[in-house]
Amino acid sequence: MQEYRFLDFLTTNIAADQAVLNHLLNQCKRKSYKKGSFLIFSGDICEYIFFIEKGLLRQYSIDNKGKEHILQFAPEGWLLNDRESMSLKKGSKFNIEALEDTDVFILDQEIMDKLEQEIPNLSEFNKELLNNHIRQLQNRVNLLLSATAEERYLSFVKMYPDILLRVPQWMVASYLGITPESLSRVRKELASKNFKPNS
């Protein structure tokens, strides 16, 4: 049997019988997206939770001047959705785009409701996910309000160790809320502090 990152994720986080988790896995739709394709366009209602089995997604908005702002990246092992859009059945403010060829598992509300009945622990787990999500967002807002570009960068690479190798620098700059020039300056300053050739 093929090993799925998603099954690993479920096994680690939900105290339930393996057979039940396998059943859960089988209930989810699976879909592959080519690099550059969209899972959600802004204005769509985001009715799904995506688990990224393989690949990389970004969730971003476009402002009135046409500038993109990246809310988050979601590499393999992450969950991504738009809680506001999903719970209020409101058009999302964000696009979700595949930055690499990406495979996802898709959970919709119907599956979630059904599963909550089958797996009593699931609502507990869902609550935990929500708490994590809020914590992340709080940290992110706080960094955007108060941290220097270098502090934001260091916190970013801690959370996403390999994203810098997978996306262009302007996207990282967009996530950090700084210009690509500032990001380049931050990286140069770090290099001048830390680079010791042939020592």
Next chain:
Amino acid sequence: MKTKNIDFIVAPNPPHFVGDGFRVHNFIPSVPKLDMQNMDPFIMMDYNSKYNFPPADKPRGVGVHPHKGFETVTIAYKGKVAHHDSSGGGGVIGEGEIQWMTAGKGVLHKEYHEEEWSKTGGEFQMVQLWVNLPKKDKSTDAKYQAVKYDQISRVELPKNGGNIEVIAGEYNGTKGAASTFSPIHMMNAKLKKGGKAEFNFPANYTTTLLLIEGSIKVNGSEEIATDHLALMARDGEHFKIEATEEAVVLVLSGEPINEPIAAHGPFVMNTRDELVKAFNDFNNGKFGELN
């Protein structure tokens, strides 16, 4: 001495682009049974089969990226590649030349079609190999070995059958210019039609042939066509090839390092912790900076 037979022959995978300058078929590690463990010490092989690039004012290539824990070997058959790195190194790999870069403890580099070549464009063909480093050498200083055309050792084959260009290791006592951290033999066999060559490598070495041009017969029977790769079995030491039409064959044979491999993207280490550290070092500027 026992005969070394072909284990299997594979056709090239569908090509993909690395950056916008290299249209490659990956053999190692994506082809089943050509994984890093089985092909040890050869952990990656991208083959840019002959491809015609139109003229371009801005050279095509791959932007700045890091490497750590292994060596990259670039063999240019057609076209020219320019490269630069974060420790100030750089150069041009011309047709028929080889560049052996030891990434060691970490380097940032970029590689592009050479500027003048890019302006006219033309046929481009090359191989990029990654050769693993033993654990004790993974943190060695980064360095380059450029093997220029006139530095390549050539061994003439009998009956005017062509020659063997030795890059590393040796062929019949003639040594190649490139030094290696673990025992590796690397050479191009350039055979005229009907030309023959014999090889002897220890049975346990990982041995593989890539057909750059033409076609050959191995041990008098199985034929390998252009752009195909043959993995040799570990069942003997000796094999012979004969060109059924004028041929260029990249011959690789290396002693397996037999150490754990933890690889992610451009870093190849021994453990997961070392990989995490590699990413941290890269993110914190320890590989330097290159624009």
